[in-house]
Amino acid sequence: MVAFDEMHGAGEVRPAYAALQAWLERSPPALMETRRRQAELFFRRIGITFNVYGEADATERLIPFDIIPRILTRAEWTGLERGLAQRVSALNAFLADIYGPQECIRAGVIPDALVNAHPNYQLLMAGLKPPHGIHVHLAGIDLVRTGEDGFYVLEDNCRTPSGVSYMLEDREAMMRLFPELFVQHRVAPVETYADSLLATLRSVAPDTASRDPTIVLLTPGQFNSAYYEHSFLADKLGVELVEGSDLFVEDDIVFMRTTVGPQRVDVVYRRIDDDFLDPLAFRPDSVVGVPGIMGAYAAGNVTLVNAPGTGVADDKAVYTYMPEIIRFFTGDEPILKNVPTWRCREEDSLKYVLDNLADLVVKEVNGSGGYGMLVGPKASKAELDLFRAKLRAQPDNFIAQPTLALSTSPTFVGEGVAPRHIDLRPFVLCGADGIRITPGGLTRVAIKEGSLVVNSSQGGGTKDTWVLED
Amino acid sequence: MRLRIAYATVYTYEQPPRSVLQRLKLTPRSHDGQHIAHWRVDVEPDARLLRAEDPLGNITHTLYCNRPGSSLILTVHGEAETFDCNGVVRGTVERFPTSVFLRQTALTQPDAALAQFADEVAAKAGADTLTRMHDLMDAIGKTVAFEAGVTKSETTAAQAFNAGHGVCQDLSHIFIASARRMGVPARYISGHLAREETRLEDAAHAWVEAHVDGLGWVGFDAANQICPGEAHLRVAVGLDYLDAAPVRGSRYGGGAEKLEVRLRADQGSSQRQD
Amino acid sequence: MLARTADSLYWCARYIERADFLARIIDASLRMGSLPSSYGGDESEWESALASASARVAFYQTHDHADERTVCDFLVFGRNNPSSIWSCLNAARANARAVRTALTLEMWEAINEAWNELQRYDCDNMDRESMARFLEWVKRISLLFDGASYRTMLRNDSYWFLRLGMAIERADNTARILDVKYHLLLPEREPVGGTLDYFQWTTILRVVSALTAFHWVYRTSVKPWLVADLLILNRQMPRSLFSCHAEIMERLDQLADFYGRRGPSQRMASNTLSKLESSRIEDLFQNGMHEFITGFLRDNATLGSAIAEQYLV
Structure with missing residues (x-):
């Protein structure tokens, strides 16, 4: 499976990356290594660390930062922006409905049990209209790319999405280390995020x-x-x-x-x-x-941001219904595509998944952070057998997706510059006065060669994300 | 039957807390099986009691008390007329589809042993839901002994099941866990049970309601192996004990707390004074 | 400001001050203990070290006998003693960490590096020399932290709560050492005098780094009631009860102005300060030094509670 490379595309360097490519060729590896060290020092000094669950000794660890930015064109971003706004609006409409009249269930958009029997469906929220009717004020929508136009939503994070500090600090580090790059490129600023967040929070006060x-x-x-x-x-x-x-x-x-x-x-x-x-x-x-x-x-x-009970909307089983949910609540076709997904709760799907396990990615419905997940093509026979047993025991608990050829981006690794798989988490703010999306977001990169798991808890790193103005 | 409820819950503090906050579900509503003639919740010393209704229709009070001193006394007085409806519960506030009561909670989540128990009961009973539920109550009665003082309020259904004993709360959790496992919506009821020879601790009681197609919600009192009747006064409903608990509280500042319940739930015909 | 933030700043300063005081008591006791017994060098010194640290009860719950080794272990590295140097530095750092953003980088580094270094000390194998070095190091932490706060902190409520904690703790410490040694300071003992008492007095002065200060202030040989005067009423002496309470009053006034309201702690502090202001050392002896100090310790503790009640919870 050949992955789409963000810099090289089908072969030739994509126009948005031309200047960066030239710069990379000009820069001696030793200089890059120096800059990488400086970046690490910068992150250590400001103390941007995270704690890894289950690791006793390394309680304060640094997330690896890659100095080569990931670039999106304004046109690409405008498309994503529209799709993100549509998706988050639909998520909010969905939550207002399931905690209210439940019309989408009556209309058969989504099964009753999936919502009402869901452990994250908070009974206390039923019939309760949050201030200004908004449940999800902050969302992190995880996107992956498989081709020139192939953006897919991998996951919606509607509870307490994190990572925005990395988006901001990555940019800060880049601007300090490579000021000349920002002269050559017209990069849309991200430091407006704090102002946007504050405005959003103020707008939803009771x-x-x-x-x-x-x-x-x-x-x-x-x-x-x-x-x-x-x-x-x-x-x-x-x-x-x-x-x-x-x-x-x-x-x-x-x-x-x-x-x-x-x-x-x-x-x-x-x-x-x-x-x-x-x-x-x-x-x-x-x-x-x-x-x-x-x-x-x-x-x-008081306003709680996000509202309690939003976890039912970012559930991986509910995710599979997002296209229908978007159509039902917005009346439009979804702009952003879902990754095709098999719901193991359905008998036919389960059979397909069990038969093709080695080609699929299987995820726990309520898991997050890359835990409890099987990447078929990379799994040993023992792991496959274990998951087969798990799937048979509790099919409701799992969904499966094809192994996507996540796009790659040139990444500075020990041996030089090499392609590594990446994803993108844009941060969407939803206030009483509208939706605000900071251009770009957080690009996560799987530092290990060939790895598709970008989660920081599993050794993933981050990159600065540039939206280039025309 | 005329039921008269009067009890006091007394909290005493080693060191007086700065403030006490409690969420109370102590006030029953009327339905076909019971008519509430009057009901009062009082607090001493002075405190604010904000009345509200939770989404399940329970009447709640939030109690705010600043610097209560060395004790806080919560008293409940009430009178109700109850009617025997053969366990079928009608006329209650129902705002949710019954599927809401299919989910397991941390307290009801069955382990392998409890799941197997439920599966075996279901297999033996056949397809009829009502038969299944009666068989389930029967099987619990044969498998799990009623025994006070061995389980705690945070004991789960699976723990109590494996220990083989528990109080009405545990038996109810085991019932709920099994019913939901069979795909039958089930819920926890907290209330009072009046009996001729009422021991004090018996008057606070818990049982279960399971949803049977065609009949609606039907009560099952696993601890007494009966369907609730005239002696049962239904106060609050929830997914599990925590959800329906009469009192959930928190304190800020101060030392340890001691709790004593002086309780009396008896029939109007045989009024006695403590 | 969040009450918790103020509380952490206040306690951070108190714990650092207490660690410093403990180091000074032990230092002085080691010095006494190294003297021949005719000069006062016996194990009773370790008894009074425990008393000055108000740790006697806790100590005898786990120990039978107070001597250099047991008391040093208990007061310096005692993990189970909440008032050991080790525990104080840990508590100071935990408080600092909880309000990391309310401290300047310099202050945080002072306490954090001290804490890191503390983890490296081999507490089980310390001879006298390394103990002495260790105690010196502890005293330098408070100098570094105080200096950092003085030079780098904004003069706002954060700073005032920090100083308030330090002053309350320092007043308490000074009063305790006086309480333990008050019988030595009685004027009528002067004729008895002698080398033993002389060493006791100079020890007290050493504990509070005031031997030189004494000579500068009184320009005479060490006399017990002058020692008492220096530590209680003298306005030049930064550790005197008067100076501590003058600072407490100043900080509380600043807080009251800043927040636009006065409360019980301002009234209490003002009472205590005016009592000290109008006292003469002769009167204190006349009316009973022990009673005075006991009363002062009580007032100081009550004031601490009033501050907590008014600002910190």
Whole structure:
């Protein structure tokens, strides 16, 4: 299977990459190596690390950064932008419907059980209209590319998508290390993200809030894998980074404990999973949540970003219905394609998947971060047998997709510059005043040769992503 | 039958907390099987009780109390007329499709042993849902012993099943886990049970409702091996114990908490005073 | 500012100050212990080291006998002793880490590098010389951290809470050492005097780095009531109870102005300060030094609780 190369396309260097290609040829490897080291030093100094679950010794690790940017043309980006806006609008319409009249179920767009029996379908959200009717304010949509026009949505992340700090810091590093490249290229800026996020958060403040709403970022604390990103974003937004114990609820109003007494909080950008958000409503053993916050939310006194219960929309089984969902709620054909997917819950599909396991990628419906996944062509016989057993035992738990030839991008590795597989996670903001999408997003790269797994927890790295203005 | 409920829950604190927050599901609603004549929830010392309704139709109160001092007393008084409906529950608030009650929760998720138990009951009982549910109640009665003090509120269905004993909460969880495993929507009911010889701890009770096509929701009291009747007062419904729990609380500041329930649920005809 | 942030800053400073004080007590005790017994060098010194660190009860829960080795182990590296140097530095770093963004880079590096280095010390095999070096190193941490905060921090509530924590802890420490040694400072003991007491007095002064200061201030040989005067009422002496409370008052006033409201802690601090202001050392002796110090420790602790109640929770 030959992968599409972002720089070389079908053979000749694609026009958007021409200047970069020339620059790469001019730059001696030693200089590149120096720059790579400088970049690493930069990331280490600012402390942009993440914690890897299950690794006792390396609790604070650096995500590898590749100094060769990934380039999209303005035309490509405009198409993606339209598709992303359409998709996130449909996701919001879908959530409003399933927590409301459930017309899409009645119309047969999606099976009843898939929604109502879904563990992430939060009963507490039913009949509850979130402030301004928006459930998903922040989404990270994972895209992959297989050809010149072949962009596919691999996954929707509607809960607490992370990685935006890497998008911003990657650009910061590139601008410091290679200022000359930014003279040669007209790269659309990404540092507007913080302003866009703040505007989005302000726009969704509840009606009870003053004209200058108080916004906080709720983190599970310094031992969370994404804590760096939480503190980074709080700084950029100029809002307090709070932990559960900094907030309390009284008379269905959320307050933060400050040195001048309780201060009312209007918008909580929470980076805590639903389960841990409120020990009175969800897991009672949560020590990082805010007791009673769901009561305040139901009373309309606070906005939670994202709303609880969005996990039902980014489920991998629900994903397979996204084309129908988009058609039903927008009346238009989906602009962005889904990867063709077999639902193992369906008997015919399961049979096909079992027969062709070695050619397919199998994913757990509720898994994330590249865990619990089988890449057929790379799997040993033992792994295939294990998954066959798993599939037979709980077919509902799995979906399968063809092994996509993820596009490659030139990447600086030990031996020089070589193609590595990449994906793209654009960040979509959805406020009461419209949708904002920062040009580009986060490009993740599988550093290991031939690897298709780009997740940072599995050794993936990141690249700066450029949208070139015409 | 006329039921009179009166009980007090007393929290005492080693060191008084700065604030107490509780979510209460203590107030029943009327339906075909029960008419609530009156019902009161009181708190001492003074506290705010905000009344609301959760999506399942339960009446909830959120209790906010600042600096309660060394104790907090929650009292519930109520009177209800109950009618025997052969276990069939009608006239309740139903806002969800029954498929909502098909999902397992952390407390009901069966392990292999419990799944096998459910599968065997289903295989023996045949296709009729009502028969399956009665057989399930029967099988639980034969397999799992009612025994107080050995399980905790966070014990899961699978744990209680494997231990072979539990209280009404555990038996209900085992029932729910098995019913859902068979594809039958099932839910947890918290309430009161009045009996002639009521021991104090018996008055807070839990049972199950399973959805049977054609009949609707039908109650099963696995701990007593009966379908709920006149002695049962239905208070709250949920996916599991946590979802329907009478009280879920949190405190800020202060020391340890001790809890004591002074409880009385008896029949109106034999009023006694504590 | 988040109450938790203020709380962490306040406790970070308190723990660093306490680690410094512990290092000083142990240092002084080692010095006493190395003297021949006729000069006071006996094991009772380790008893009073424990008393000054208010760690006697905790110590005797796990130990039978106080001597150089057991007390050093307990006060320096005791993992189970929440008031050991080791625990204090850990707690200081944990507090600093929790409010990393409220500190300047220099302050964070001072405490973080200290913590990293602490992990490298081989606490089981320390001879006297390496112990002395270790204690010196501990004292330098507070110098570095204080210096970094003085030179790099914005003068806003963050800074004031930090200084408040340091001043409260320092007042407590100074008062404790006076409490343990107060019987040596009584004027009527002067004629008895003698080399033993002389060494005790100079030890107290050494603990608070004030031997030279004493001579500068009083220009006379060391006299017990002057030692008391220096540590309680002297306005030039940065560790005196008066100076600590003058700083506490200043910081609390700054906070009150900044936040636009005064509260119980301002009123309490003002009371304590005016008591100190109007006191003369003769009167303190007249009315009972022990009672005075006990009362002061109580007031200081109450003020600490009032600050916590008003700002930190």
